[in-house]
Amino acid sequence: MxxxxxxxxxxxxxxxxxxxxxxxxxxxxxxxxxxxxxxxxxxxxxxxxxxxxxxxxxxxxxxxxxxxxxxxxxxxxxxxxxxxxxxxxxxxxxxxxLPSSDEVVSLLLTALPVSVDDVAVIDDVAELRQLSLDRMRSSRFAKNIVRAAEYHLPHLEDADLVERLKEWLVIAPRLV
Known part of the structure; x- marks a missing residue:
């Protein structure tokens, strides 16, 4: 073009x-x-x-x-x-x-395919064999979403969004 x-x-x-x-x-x-x-x-x-x-x-x-x-x-x-x-x-x-960080993070958290309590997390790569493909994919999607949201954390104004995102950030290193 x-x-x-x-x-x-x-x-x-x-x-x-x-x-x-x-x-x-x-x-x-x-x-x-x-x-x-x-x-x-x-x-x-x-x-x-x-x-x-x-x-x-x-x-x-x-x-x-x-x-x-x-x-x-x-x-x-x-x-x-x-x-x-x-x-x-x-x-x-x-x-x-531009959309605010609050709007962006809210959209991202809404797009998560699973809850923070139900997402597959691992402590060792050997644990991957025990996960179904769907659980691995959901965890991978969650990891990508949380990474994108993390950059907006310093700009968040909504305390609830900050807390919800921080819950995900705690487990982020263990997502697939």
Missing amino acids: SDSGLEHLAQLDDGGRRQWLERRLRDGGANEVLNLYLRLDERRDQSGEDARVWVDLRLWLLRTAPELDVLSAREYAIDLAYYVLATRDKVPEAATG
Whole structure:
């Protein structure tokens, strides 16, 4: 996609963007969307004052991807968490309007496939043989989610979210 194509997409309303995205999915599948993620990240990082346009477009794309089965709810939550962190770090002037850390961590904790009491944890890799594939996957998903949430801990304001996340952080080293 050319830079003029990105600029055209940025000028469309939500309906026009969605139609454009649906056409892309028919033509090139999810790879087109993932390529677009990378292009938008490049534009955000190189745009200075205009970065907000690309941040808004990338957030729109992230929020739309699960609706079109490009990302699962879990993948969306993790991608959003890392995108918010990267934007705050690389382009702080474009960080206004991003979801708060409380919103991000709440979304991540909601996406956890199991509870902190039911997740599979191990003390030795030999214990993996005793776990079913489903329990291993759930533990791995939980580990990925907790890692993404951990970076937001210093920015959390909701004491309940802090406590819930800290419960997970205690067992995080033992997740699969």
